[in-house]
Amino acid sequence: MTTTNPRLPVTKAVVPAAGLGTRFLPATKATPKEMLPVVDKPAIQYVVEEAAAAGLSDILMVTGRNKRALEDHFDRAYELEELLSRKGDVDKLRRVRESVSLANMHYVRQGDPKGLGHAVLVAEQHVAGQPFAVLLGDDLIDPRDPLLSRMIEVQQELGGSVVALMEVDPAQIHLYGCAAVEANGFGPDVFHITDLVEKPERADAPSNYAVIGRYVLDPAVFEVLKKTEPGRGGEIQLTDALRTLATLSLAEGGQVHGVLFEGRRYDTGDRADYLRSIVRLASEREDLGPDFRSWLREFVSSEMQD
Numbered sequence: 001m002t003t004t005n006p007r008l009p010v011t012k013a014v015v016p017a018a019g020l021g022t023r024f025l026p027a028t029k030a031t032p033k034e035m036l037p038v039v040d041k042p043a044i045q046y047v048v049e050e051a052a053a054a055g056l057s058d059i060l061m062v063t064g065r066n067k068r069a070l071e072d073h074f075d076r077a078y079e080l081e082e083l084l085s086r087k088g089d090v091d092k093l094r095r096v097r098e099s100v101s102l103a104n105m106h107y108v109r110q111g112d113p114k115g116l117g118h119a120v121l122v123a124e125q126h127v128a129g130q131p132f133a134v135l136l137g138d139d140l141i142d143p144r145d146p147l148l149s150r151m152i153e154v155q156q157e158l159g160g161s162v163v164a165l166m167e168v169d170p171a172q173i174h175l176y177g178c179a180a181v182e183a184n185g186f187g188p189d190v191f192h193i194t195d196l197v198e199k200p201e202r203a204d205a206p207s208n209y210a211v212i213g214r215y216v217l218d219p220a221v222f223e224v225l226k227k228t229e230p231g232r233g234g235e236i237q238l239t240d241a242l243r244t245l246a247t248l249s250l251a252e253g254g255q256v257h258g259v260l261f262e263g264r265r266y267d268t269g270d271r272a273d274y275l276r277s278i279v280r281l282a283s284e285r286e287d288l289g290p291d292f293r294s295w296l297r298e299f300v301s302s303e304m305q306d
């Protein structure tokens with residue numbers, strides 16, 4: 001399929017990381033949940049690496065109170081670097097510096113965390129009139145299963161906005177935004193979205209396609225967000241704004257498409273999924289994996305005997 005109108009390119013990513021992380025209290029009382037380590041890297045670094053790998057070198061992180069560690073993590077650490085270089089510890093020095101050169105990082109504060117839609121709205125000035133990607137700071141997509149580049153490709157071909165969809169057990173759909181979809185002929189993994197509902201009861205869910213934490217949004221979303229009333233949980237929901245966009249024409253900046261993701265995803269904002277992510281990623285590591293896997297085997301077999 002070819003486009004008739006050349007579209008503005010997607011070059012910027014917004015990473016909302018201003019949420020309170022209440023599911024992880026007390027760990028998140030003074031530390032952002034996005035800084036919790038997944039093996040030995042904070043969750044947020046995986047997210048920034050993913051944006052950079054998709055060619056988005058301009059990243060705006062939406063932060064808030066108690067989130068200074070996020071900025072420090074993507075900045076130089078002179079004392080530490082000096083110490084490591086005096087010791088000649090090249091490997092650790094490389095790991096400390098890795099996060100600094102990934103992308104051009106920018107920061108904006110959300111003030112009151114009034115919801116994901118509100119977090120996106122504070123990015124308006126930075127994003128200025130171009131389609132942009134949104135990557136949630138606690139949602140990890142395995143780099144072996146790239147998703148964002150496919151979403152950007154779909155946005156550039158079809159226009160409008162694009163969300164990522166994952167099939168979930170119907171019993172779990174109440175935990176997610178849920179999409180009503182129809183085929184659009186663009187490919188087996190791409191749908192036209194006709195409606196969206198935030199965290200529906202199982203009986204009211206239009207499908208078992210859950211919206212996960214990657215979006216490519218048309219800038220028309222900002223005008224819609226400004227008019228979006230607080231929804232579920234008293235928060236300004238991005239899902240509600242997307243629902244409005246789905247009803248608008250392409251010329252108005254509307255239309256929403258979904259890209260089906262069937263790869264590995266880790267929701268590090270959820271405690272059980274966070275633990276699973278660490279076990280899985282540690283098992284796969286060349287340095288830690290062999291010992292960790294044999295310990296895990298013994299642990300599981302001793303648990304089975306109890």
Ligand code: UTP
Nearest residue numbers: 016017018019020021022023113114115119137
């Ligand atoms: P979540 O709903 O998972 O984050 O938002 P939360 O509110 O911090 O989590 P809990 O339920 O209290 O544990 C998904 C992403 O959106 C960001 C969060 O930081 C997270 O990365 N977010 C959420 C904001 O930036 N601002 C908000 O007002 C809400």
